[in-house]
Amino acid sequence: MTYVVTENCIRCKYMDCVEVCPVDCFYAGENMxxxxxxxxxxxxxxxxxxxxxxxxPDSDDRATAWAEANADYSKTWPNITRKGTPPADADEWKDKPGKGAMLSPNPHNA
Structure with a gap:
């Protein structure tokens, strides 16, 4: 089993999760x-x-649609090991439904 980041991360990208990950398995896209x-x-x-x-967890039905995207993008996006600054409007996007179409395939720009 593994954990999966789902669409609610899109345009929020808080990165608190990165700070606690003991194996540095997070990868950063432009907006997720x-x-x-x-x-x-x-x-x-x-x-x-x-x-x-x-x-x-990938066993949760809410993760199913995003498991493949996590696997695919983690092969091309850069690894992130420290919390960065979330987008200025992250709080405005938190909990907004239907953000899947906003996912950018582009990697994080440092």
């Missing part, structure tokens, strides 16, 4: 984070740290 399923050790410490409540 993903978890590499091959690196995740299923410890679960990231899930309660996410202010957007966007992280679920």
């Amino acid at each position: 984070l993903v978890i590499n399923p091959d690196e995740c050790i299923d410890c679960g410490v990231c899930e309660p740290e996410c202010p957007a409540e966007a992280i679920f």
